[in-house]
Amino acid sequence: MRFQLTEDQRALRDGVRGLLARRFGAEALRAAVDRPGLDRGLWRELGAAGFFSLCLSEAEGGVGLGLPEAVLVFEEAGRALLPGPLVATHLAAGEIPGAATGEVVVTAVGGGGLVEWLDEADVVVGEAGEAVELRSVDPLTPLHRVPGADSSVRPDDLFVLLTAAEQLGTAVRACEAAVQHARTREQFGRPVGAFQAVKHLCAELLVRVEVARAAVYAAAVTADPVDIAAARLLADEAAVRGARDCLQVHGGMGFTWEADVHLCLKRAWVRAERGGSITQSEELLAGELLIEAG
Amino acid sequence: MDLTHSPAEEEFRARLREWLAKVLPTLPPKPSPDDWPGRRAYDLGWQRMLYDAGYADVHWDASPTMRLIFLEETERAGAPYVGAGFVGLLHAGPTIAAEGTAEQRARWLPPILRGEEVWCQGFSEPDAGSDLAALRTRARRDGDEYVVTGSKIWTSHAEVADWCELLVRTDAEAPKHRGISWLAMPMDTPGVTVRPLRTLAGSTEFAEVFLDEVRVPVANRVGEENDGWRVTMVTLSFERGTAFVGEVVACRRALGEVAREARANGRWDDSVVRRRLGRLNAEFRTLWRLTQWNVSAAESSGGVPGVGGSVFKLRYSRARQELYDVAADVLGPDALDLGRGWVLDRLSSLSYTIAAGTSEIQRNIVGERILGLPKG
Numbered sequence: 269m270r271f272q273l274t275e276d277q278r279a280l281r282d283g284v285r286g287l288l289a290r291r292f293g294a295e296a297l298r299a300a301v302d303r304p305g306l307d308r309g310l311w312r313e314l315g316a317a318g319f320f321s322l323c324l325s326e327a328e329g330g331v332g333l334g335l336p337e338a339v340l341v342f343e344e345a346g347r348a349l350l351p352g353p354l355v356a357t358h359l360a361a362g363e364i365p366g367a368a369t370g371e372v373v374v375t376a377v378g379g380g381g382l383v384e385w386l387d388e389a390d391v392v393v394g395e396a397g398e399a400v401e402l403r404s405v406d407p408l409t410p411l412h413r414v415p416g417a418d419s420s421v422r423p424d425d426l427f428v429l430l431t432a433a434e435q436l437g438t439a440v441r442a443c444e445a446a447v448q449h450a451r452t453r454e455q456f457g458r459p460v461g462a463f464q465a466v467k468h469l470c471a472e473l474l475v476r477v478e479v480a481r482a483a484v485y486a487a488a489v490t491a492d493p494v495d496i497a498a499a500r501l502l503a504d505e506a507a508v509r510g511a512r513d514c515l516q517v518h519g520g521m522g523f524t525w526e527a528d529v530h531l532c533l534k535r536a537w538v539r540a541e542r543g544g545s546i547t548q549s550e551e552l553l554a555g556e557l558l559i560e561a562g
Numbered sequence: 563m564d565l566t567h568s569p570a571e572e573e574f575r576a577r578l579r580e581w582l583a584k585v586l587p588t589l590p591p592k593p594s595p596d597d598w599p600g601r602r603a604y605d606l607g608w609q610r611m612l613y614d615a616g617y618a619d620v621h622w623d624a625s626p627t628m629r630l631i632f633l634e635e636t637e638r639a640g641a642p643y644v645g646a647g648f649v650g651l652l653h654a655g656p657t658i659a660a661e662g663t664a665e666q667r668a669r670w671l672p673p674i675l676r677g678e679e680v681w682c683q684g685f686s687e688p689d690a691g692s693d694l695a696a697l698r699t700r701a702r703r704d705g706d707e708y709v710v711t712g713s714k715i716w717t718s719h720a721e722v723a724d725w726c727e728l729l730v731r732t733d734a735e736a737p738k739h740r741g742i743s744w745l746a747m748p749m750d751t752p753g754v755t756v757r758p759l760r761t762l763a764g765s766t767e768f769a770e771v772f773l774d775e776v777r778v779p780v781a782n783r784v785g786e787e788n789d790g791w792r793v794t795m796v797t798l799s800f801e802r803g804t805a806f807v808g809e810v811v812a813c814r815r816a817l818g819e820v821a822r823e824a825r826a827n828g829r830w831d832d833s834v835v836r837r838r839l840g841r842l843n844a845e846f847r848t849l850w851r852l853t854q855w856n857v858s859a860a861e862s863s864g865g866v867p868g869v870g871g872s873v874f875k876l877r878y879s880r881a882r883q884e885l886y887d888v889a890a891d892v893l894g895p896d897a898l899d900l901g902r903g904w905v906l907d908r909l910s911s912l913s914y915t916i917a918a919g920t921s922e923i924q925r926n927i928v929g930e931r932i933l934g935l936p937k938g
């Protein structure tokens with residue numbers, strides 16, 4: 269058992285982190301908020317870097333890597349708050365021509381009948397005929413909703429797991445931002461992070477991140493539906509709760525449009541819906557207790 | 563990232579499983595919680611059986627992965643827990659192994675492994691709990707002995723312990739973290755008085771220990787004189803980092819039993835109860851994954867567990883309390899009956915956010931030592 273990142277996995281993660289920092293750093297994020305729309309150039313660059321074809325076999329023109337690698341890449345996407353129907357396009361690679369290279373943008377009808385980036389997508393997986401536009405809470409995720417969509421359908425496990433990986437990345441970002449602010453913002457003549465009420469919020473942020481990381485990585489290794497349900501619950505918690513606590517640490521600044529914190533929170537909310545109903549994940553995990561207990 | 567086991571590890575698991583199936587039915591009945599001599603004999607007897615079968619050193623010498631397999635299998639089979647062996651096997655022993663001299667290791671480690679000697683931990687004092695370095699128990703040097711006077715509190719298993727890992731102040735003038743030494747004190751030395759304390763669960767889990775001119779050989783000091791705080795950090799990293807790990811498997815087993823009970827008594831029909839049970843399943847599965855992650859990290863770096871143990875302890879101690887709160891919800895009015903299973907577990911779970919450093923102290927550690935936030 270060597271439940272740690274291998275050298276190659278570390279290199280992959282660092283490479284993706286570097287690419288995203290260059291192509292979608294803090295300024296690009298702000299610019300995207302001001303001028304919403306999918307950056308096709310960036311999409312193709314992601315395709316060229318193997319972002320969508322990572323798990324395709326080499327025979328199919330892919331990189332032939334596994335779920336753990338995909339999870340590391342999507343964690344970085346979540347950390348960068350990279351917009352777009354990334355998971356849907358990744359899962360369509362090999363099925364829908366052009367998806368793997370980033371020439372074609374694919375979206376899908378997800379949890380609760382929500383469809384992200386419908387107007388910008390070239391292909392929609394699922395029936396989105398009557399979709400109605402919503403005023404999306406997340407400025408970087410345009411949303412439509414399909415009326416009467418069957419919300420009891422459990423989304424595909426890979427969809428849920430890669431979404432959880434993105435949530436983990438966003439939770440990491442919220443934790444880093446909170447700690448950074450707590451170290452530098454001074455009140456009463458000292459950094460606010462010296463005050464326990466603030467320090468303890470930051471500590472709990474990290475605890476949730478590490479717990480979510482263990483769950484997401486393990487689920488990537490086992491691909492077991494119950495592990496994936498656990499990863500989903502803990503990653504949603506880490507991202508949503510983490511962003512709220514990060515906002516609190518930022519004080520009035522946290523309530524502004526300029527601080528990135530709201531972007532973390534809103535994206536985390538959107539993704540929490542994408543995983544299907546929370547109750548379903550909890551029920552799946554509860555049911556397994558009876559199976560295990562015999 | 564790899565969670566598979568090597569053939570050698572799987573073989574170890576299979577052999578252990580077979581052995582457990584053979585010996586567990588031969589164990590005597592479990593003594594009652596307040597029967598300390600009975601508990602001592604039972605726990606040491608189990609350790610002796612492990613020793614004879616070649617499993618005794620699994621906490622120390624085996625690879626960390628083997629240790630996890632050992633914990634999984636023993637818990638799953640319902641084997642006895644370390645019990646009175648907790649301090650010796652899980653933190654005093656590892657500290658001596660890491661910091662002791664060759665003679666000290668030869669003197670103290672084998673009896674722990676053979677199930678012959680019980681250790682307790684004399685760290686906390688009435689005025690030094692979270693602020694452990696404020697301890698005042700004094701040790702005055704007299705030839706090749708220290709003469710120790712003071713008192714300790716909340717000392718688990720003191721009633722049946724042979725040895726105490728004792729923190730004393732050897733230099734009253736030095737800054738408070740600098741004047742401390744770590745001693746191994748025989749509990750039967752004249753001047754040691756143990757007064758049992760009753761816990762809220764009604765048992766005498768821990769005690770007060772009074773020390774009146776107790777003579778401890780200087781040779782019993784582990785680490786240098788006045789360097790005891792550093793040695794203490796080693797002990798605490800074992801206590802927080804690895805000592806509770808096996809209990810996660812036990813909690814998963816208990817959770818399955820609670821679910822089964824809920825199904826039997828109808829509480830399962832309440833979706834709120836089911837959802838809480840489901841969440842706890844996510845929690846304990848993941849705590850085990852976190853353990854595997856931490857153990858793999860330690861395996862690649864070698865040695866003493868890092869401050870990541872505080873992350874684990876914070877989450878685990880809360881999850882354990884939630885588990886028994888849900889159990890109480892499933893039991894309904896029976897949760898008020900001390901005769902029912904889980905009710906005593908619920909009471910004792912209350913100590914988990916206090917013992918081995920409170921959750922507040924763990925958050926300080928995570929905030930300051932992992933995240934690098936300034937000290938308050």
Ligand SMILES: Cc1cc2nc3c(=O)[nH]c(=O)nc-3n(C[C@H](O)[C@H](O)[C@H](O)COP(=O)(O)OP(=O)(O)OC[C@H]3O[C@@H](n4cnc5c(N)ncnc54)[C@H](O)[C@@H]3O)c2cc1C
Nearest residue numbers: 683684685686691692716717718913916917918919920922
């Ligand atoms: C079941 C059990 C077994 C134990 N076994 C042993 C044993 O075998 N050997 C041993 O030496 N000790 C043992 N202990 C003692 C344990 O380590 C202490 O109880 C613990 O460290 C807390 O210290 P205290 O009780 O003095 O509480 P205090 O330190 O007085 O704390 C009181 C409250 O104040 C909070 N607090 C204190 N300081 C801070 C701070 N800086 N920031 C924020 N909050 C703070 C605490 O979190 C707590 O809520 C045991 C305790 C229990 C409950």
